[in-house]
Amino acid sequence: MSKVMQIKDRKVGVDHPCYLVAEISCNHEGNIDEAVRIIRASKEAGADAIKIQTYTADTMTRDFKNKANTGSIWDGLDIYSIYHKAHTPWDWHEKLQRVAEDEGMHLFSTPFDETAVDFLEKMNTPVYKVASFEIVDIKLIERIARTGKPVIVSTGMANFLEIKEAVDTLRRHGAGQIAVLHCNSGYPAPFAEANLNTIPVIAALFDVVPGLSDHTMFADPVNFNTPLGHVAGVEGVKLGAKIIEIHVTMDREHARQLMTGDKGGYDWAFSKEPHELKKMIDMIRQYEHTGKVAYETDIEREMAALSHGTVSFEPTKREKTSLPYRPTLWVVDNIKRGDTLSFAGGRPGNIDSIRPGGGLHIRYADFIDGQVATRDLKAGEPLQWDMIDLVKSSLAKIA
Numbered sequence: 595m596s597k598v599m600q601i602k603d604r605k606v607g608v609d610h611p612c613y614l615v616a617e618i619s620c621n622h623e624g625n626i627d628e629a630v631r632i633i634r635a636s637k638e639a640g641a642d643a644i645k646i647q648t649y650t651a652d653t654m655t656r657d658f659k660n661k662a663n664t665g666s667i668w669d670g671l672d673i674y675s676i677y678h679k680a681h682t683p684w685d686w687h688e689k690l691q692r693v694a695e696d697e698g699m700h701l702f703s704t705p706f707d708e709t710a711v712d713f714l715e716k717m718n719t720p721v722y723k724v725a726s727f728e729i730v731d732i733k734l735i736e737r738i739a740r741t742g743k744p745v746i747v748s749t750g751m752a753n754f755l756e757i758k759e760a761v762d763t764l765r766r767h768g769a770g771q772i773a774v775l776h777c778n779s780g781y782p783a784p785f786a787e788a789n790l791n792t793i794p795v796i797a798a799l800f801d802v803v804p805g806l807s808d809h810t811m812f813a814d815p816v817n818f819n820t821p822l823g824h825v826a827g828v829e830g831v832k833l834g835a836k837i838i839e840i841h842v843t844m845d846r847e848h849a850r851q852l853m854t855g856d857k858g859g860y861d862w863a864f865s866k867e868p869h870e871l872k873k874m875i876d877m878i879r880q881y882e883h884t885g886k887v888a889y890e891t892d893i894e895r896e897m898a899a900l901s902h903g904t905v906s907f908e909p910t911k912r913e914k915t916s917l918p919y920r921p922t923l924w925v926v927d928n929i930k931r932g933d934t935l936s937f938a939g940g941r942p943g944n945i946d947s948i949r950p951g952g953g954l955h956i957r958y959a960d961f962i963d964g965q966v967a968t969r970d971l972k973a974g975e976p977l978q979w980d981m982i983d984l985v986k987s988s989l990a991k992i993a
Contacts, residue, residue, distance in 0.1 A: 929970065
């Protein structure tokens with residue numbers, strides 16, 4: 595176990611500069627040239643790495659007509675449709691990797707299922723990211739760990755036991771270098787719920803490289819007023835964060851307009867523009883050099899103090915609007931009564947771990963695999979215990 599990790603030529607952790615990651619996510623808006631612009635703008639701003647996301651609509655979820663309806667910024671939108679429009683095409687990955695490397699940056703990704711890990715292994719990406727929503731996808735975490743690569747995990751919405759289960763699973767299956775990023779998965783996250791004081795506690799409790807995945811943006815996150823995209827990252831570093839990850843967009847207002855018409859822009863409310871990224875990075879580097887940081891306005895100082903919050907390992911009020919979209923086990927193919935349940939996990943199967951919630955926890959996937967159905971099941975049903983004939987299966991094993 596170590597509080598320093600090696601990402602290609604870069605040491606990340608104690609006694610080393612903060613590793614600054616610019617996340618493209620869906621901010622390319624379906625245009626590879628826009629993705630390239632974000633990479634180059636992030637380099638100019640001083641970022642060390644670019645992160646993308648590797649999924650398709652069908653690996654993230656299925657077309658079961660599930661709509662967002664929990665009070666998030668995506669309410670009323672079809673989940674499958676969002677991911678179809680938002681995903682980064684897999685045939686872009688190698689070009690984006692070349693562009694990033696030509697700029698002297700690392701490029702890595704968040705895989706959302708086992709086939710994405712297989713794909714990224716062929717690209718030889720240097721590190722893996724586990725998204726906050728997927729911290730409960732134990733089967734995916736096992737697959738990532740088996741690569742032996744360094745792993746960065748975000749903790750948005752997770753409680754202490756969920757974080758521990760993820761970290762223990764990584765270590766048990768071969769991951770020796772682990773970073774854990776404190777995160778609030780409210781979109782955007784209020785400064786009052788940032789709870790950055792959790793960062794040093796994560797480092798101490800889990801013996802990992804600590805960091806921050808930041809989704810704060812506005813001093814007023816309800817009306818989306820007064821953008822302060824640099825503040826939480828700076829405060830995170832002051833509290834010991836050695837990795838900062840933020841979402842980057844070239845034009846937040848344009849993205850906002852796209853989302854109004856459900857044409858894209860789904861991350862607008864928590865994405866920083868390049869000048870905001872540069873301001874954050876410049877202030878972080880100044881702090882690393884001098885041990886001091888100076889804000890220019892009272893509202894910056896107010897939000898900086900507010901962001902420290904308390905030590906928390908429970909979902910905040912804003913995060914509770916995101917919790918229902920975590921992946922769980924779903925029936926993904928029609929099943930007849932008495933048929934065997936087969937966990938897919940990137941292979942053919944009739945149950946799988948997909949978004950949203952509503953089904954059984956993914957930690958039960960191995961136990962359920964090979965059991966039989968108590969009744970006919972339709973694709974699009976979240977898997978429940980009463981669908982599984984545990985008594986019959988147990989008696990068969992005893993006999």
